[in-house]
Amino acid sequence: MNTDAATADTAAQHPPARTTGMSLRLKINLIFSGLTVLIFAVLIAVEIAGTRASVREEMEASSRIATQLLGRISHFYARDMMPELVEFLRDTGRVRANDIRLYDTEGNLLYESPPSLYKAGRDAPSWYASLVRPPLTERVIPLDDAKLVLTANPTRAILDGWDNLYDILFSQFLLLLLADLVVFWLVGIWVAPLERIQRGLREIEQGDHHVRLPPLEGKEAGEMGRAFNRMAQAVEDNIQVRQASAEAQARLDAQREFTMLLHARIEEERAAIARELHDELGQSLTAIRSIAKSMMQHPDVVGGPLERHATMLFDTAGMTSDAMRRLIPRLRPIQLEGMGLIDAVRDLLTETQQNHAEVRFELSVAQEGLPPLNDQLELSAYRIVQEAVTNVVRHSGATRAVVVIGVENQLLKITIADNGKGAESLKREGHYGVRGMQERAAAFGGDIAFGSSAEGGLAVRVSLPLSQTGEV
Numbered sequence: 001m002n003t004d005a006a007t008a009d010t011a012a013q014h015p016p017a018r019t020t021g022m023s024l025r026l027k028i029n030l031i032f033s034g035l036t037v038l039i040f041a042v043l044i045a046v047e048i049a050g051t052r053a054s055v056r057e058e059m060e061a062s063s064r065i066a067t068q069l070l071g072r073i074s075h076f077y078a079r080d081m082m083p084e085l086v087e088f089l090r091d092t093g094r095v096r097a098n099d100i101r102l103y104d105t106e107g108n109l110l111y112e113s114p115p116s117l118y119k120a121g122r123d124a125p126s127w128y129a130s131l132v133r134p135p136l137t138e139r140v141i142p143l144d145d146a147k148l149v150l151t152a153n154p155t156r157a158i159l160d161g162w163d164n165l166y167d168i169l170f171s172q173f174l175l176l177l178l179a180d181l182v183v184f185w186l187v188g189i190w191v192a193p194l195e196r197i198q199r200g201l202r203e204i205e206q207g208d209h210h211v212r213l214p215p216l217e218g219k220e221a222g223e224m225g226r227a228f229n230r231m232a233q234a235v236e237d238n239i240q241v242r243q244a245s246a247e248a249q250a251r252l253d254a255q256r257e258f259t260m261l262l263h264a265r266i267e268e269e270r271a272a273i274a275r276e277l278h279d280e281l282g283q284s285l286t287a288i289r290s291i292a293k294s295m296m297q298h299p300d301v302v303g304g305p306l307e308r309h310a311t312m313l314f315d316t317a318g319m320t321s322d323a324m325r326r327l328i329p330r331l332r333p334i335q336l337e338g339m340g341l342i343d344a345v346r347d348l349l350t351e352t353q354q355n356h357a358e359v360r361f362e363l364s365v366a367q368e369g370l371p372p373l374n375d376q377l378e379l380s381a382y383r384i385v386q387e388a389v390t391n392v393v394r395h396s397g398a399t400r401a402v403v404v405i406g407v408e409n410q411l412l413k414i415t416i417a418d419n420g421k422g423a424e425s426l427k428r429e430g431h432y433g434v435r436g437m438q439e440r441a442a443a444f445g446g447d448i449a450f451g452s453s454a455e456g457g458l459a460v461r462v463s464l465p466l467s468q469t470g471e472v
Contacts, residue, residue, distance in 0.1 A: 040176065103146060412446075
């Protein structure tokens with residue numbers, strides 16, 4: 001399985017989470033649009049407040065002037081000059097921002113000022129007029145036999161304010177709209193590198209770890225792009241390392257399985273050879289000894305030259321049989337079948353010391369003993385101890401060796417330490433025993449270490465996991 005397939009499987013198992021919320025571009029555009037609306041509202045409020053003050057001031061000024069003027073003029077007209085006053089008012093026409101009405105003593109309307117011709121037929125919207133219209137007041141000028149009533153009329157001033165507001169708002173709207181479009185365009189340019197980075201992250205999330213970003217415009221965006229490329233390269237390198245590690249682990253597992261199969265086959269062959277030696281060669285040697293003994297006892301042989309040859313044949317067959325009996329346990333450790341690892345090792349050390357009296361062997365076992373071990377683990381542990389003991393008697397030059405067996409943290413711990421030459425005993429060409437020990441330990445997921453013992457010799461430390469069944 002290659003890297004792309006592995007990452008694709010990972011992406012399929014963990015689909016990218018759907019993102020929620022607004023994008024940065026939309027947030028910036030909304031913020032600027034909100035500011036635009038706020039500015040627009042402030043402009044409207046300021047303009048309305050200014051128009052209200054202007055209308056109020058105009059109403060007060062015009063009403064005051066009209067009142068003073070008409071009040072003074074009315075004194076020049078006597079009681080019987082009312083038609084002349086009406087004629088004067090008609091000639092005067094409309095006074096700006098005021099409605100003038102003349103009533104007699106009985107309340108009859110004698111005169112009313114004409115409507116304004118300024119922007120005739122148009123009025124400001126009622127909502128706007130209600131915002132800027134000041135309180136309307138009436139001023140009454142009493143005459144001898146009539147009265148003049150002046151009423152403020154701000155409709156034209158309000159309409160002027162509305163027209164000014166409309167022109168200002170229309171121009172400001174176009175200006176702000178143009179500013180919004182420019183800002184939206186600039187924001188699109190500014191956030192484009194961020195959107196490219198976002199797309200790159202999504203591609204990596206989907207398993208495409210080969211993606212790289214081109215140089216991005218802007219100081220911050222460029223640095224983010226370079227950081228993204230470094231991150232993507234690190235992720236790809238990490239994936240490749242993990243893939244290589246997985247492939248190496250697979251090869252190691254396959255090699256370990258092959259090693260276990262190989263050792264199992266070797267043990268089967270050793271057992272078969274041991275059976276053949278015991279059944280075939282053992283019986284043949286027994287027959288040879290019987291024949292030789294019979295010849296030695298034959299009257300024609302006793303005292304003759306053949307007696308010496310028969311004796312040599314009898315002794316040679318005996319020595320061969322003894323050597324075969326010593327060889328069979330090495331080919332097939334029968335002790336393991338009934339005694340277990342501890343007793344088998346103890347028996348091995350006893351037999352070795354009998355044949356090599358110059359070396360004193362000691363066995364140390366943890367007080368709690370060993371838990372039940374499967375056959376393959378026992379056999380591998382026994383073979384490692386057997387090879388280490390053989391190295392002690394053949395190459396180390398030691399006079400004392402200690403074998404320690406125990407369990408720690410679910411590991412079978414075995415240490416074989418001597419007071420011999422140390423690591424020099426391993427520095428020999430064709431030393432296949434060390435490789436065999438290493439292969440047996442690795443086949444069970446364990447390890448073996450060679451170091452110095454407390455007495456200056458060699459210490460072989462073996463760790464085999466109890467959880468590894470080792471069966472093939």
